[in-house]
Amino acid sequence: MTLASFWPTAEERSFFEREGYLVVPDALSPAQVQRLVDVIDRCGREDGAQPGRFYNQVDILGRDDAFVELVDNPAVLGRICGLLGWNIWVNHVHFNLRPPDASSENYRYGWHVDGGVFSTDLQYQAPMTAIKVGFYLTDLSEPDRGQTHIFPRSHMSERNWQDDFKRFTPPTEKAVPLCVRPGSAVLFQQRTLHSHGSPNLSQLTRKTIFMQWAYRWLFPVDTMTLHDLGQRVEDPIRRQMLGLDPARPKGKLSGRYYPVATDIPLKNRLIQDVGIQKLCELGPAATRHLTQFLDFEL
Known part of the structure; x- marks a missing residue:
């Protein structure tokens, strides 16, 4: 299928812009889910992760091709392009395991927005510059399984996160738990308030991969070690997503700020x-940029 098959519908676009997130069911097949679960379990063994303890690992793209295949997942990339455009790449990837927790008392929800100091250095509400995607590999259709909570519309107004949402503050009735099935992907704006997780009172370990698509002029959030991917990956779209930019002659302007066609094959x-x-649904700026491809009759 082409990316056009997964372009956001008018309803999806409206919901994402208003609520700050979007659920994409069945973004991964059952076989993909199982492969990713097996890879995460292997990485945990290699890293000496302690059973029964929360485990989060960043800089994972170079560890297995199963992670690399997510960077151009059509069901997600098509919608990302329809919301961010084409001058994008993946600048952050991590996975985590949230094992069962015997108690919900004093649980550290960790309310936050993404972007680190990007959200605090600016003197005004940050614009949308990135979209984080959670690929959920565990059945979270039932409550109390460690679901991420989203605070809808939290991106639409200024808010003092530190005062209004302490890291231990339980969700208000306005927060939405992401009760999704395995293989679901959830897109949310980097400025949408969300939790690290919630109490997991089930017998399941919640396993999730998070991947962030951002404008190419944003620095990577983690080390982004790619090992030999630069020599092995040939697909131009995948290379763009991995930040494998073509070499530029010395003295030329950055392709991140002044891209040419070879920089952004997407x-x-x-x-x-x-x-x-x-x-042109991306907005006026995209429309102006695309007029160079139109032929006008005078």
Whole structure:
């Protein structure tokens, strides 16, 4: 399928822009889910993760191709492109395991927005510059399984997160637990308030992979060690997502700020697959940029 098959619908776009998140069921097949679970379990053994303890690992792209295959997952990338555009890459990936917890007392929900100091250095509400995606590998359709909680519409107004939401503060009735099935992906804006998790009173260990697509001019959030992927990956779209930019002659401007066609092959792919009319749904800036591809009769 082409990326056009997964372009956000008008309803999806409206919901994401208003609520700050979007659930994509069945973004991964059962076989993909099982493969990723097996890879995460192997990584845990290699890292000496303690059974029964929360475990979070960043900088994972170079550890297994199963992670790499997520960077251009069509069901997700199509929607990401429809919301962010084509000058994007993956600048942060991590997975975590949230084992059963015997008690919900004094649970550390860890309410936060993503982006680190990006959200605090700016003197005003941060714009949307990245979309984080959670790939949920565990059945979270029942409550009390360590679900992430989303605070809808929290990106739409200024808020003092530190005062209004202490890290131990339980969810208010307005917070939405992500009760999703295995293989679901959840997109949320980097400025949407959400929790690290919630009490897991089940017998399951919640396993999740988080991947962030951002504009190419944003620095990586983690080390992003790619090992030999630069030599092995040939697909131009996947190379763009991995930040494997073409070499530029000395003295030239950065391709991150002044990209040409070879820097962002995703752009031409979208023009071919999606079409200029739908690409204009990204907004006035995209429309102005795309007019160079139109022929006008005088």
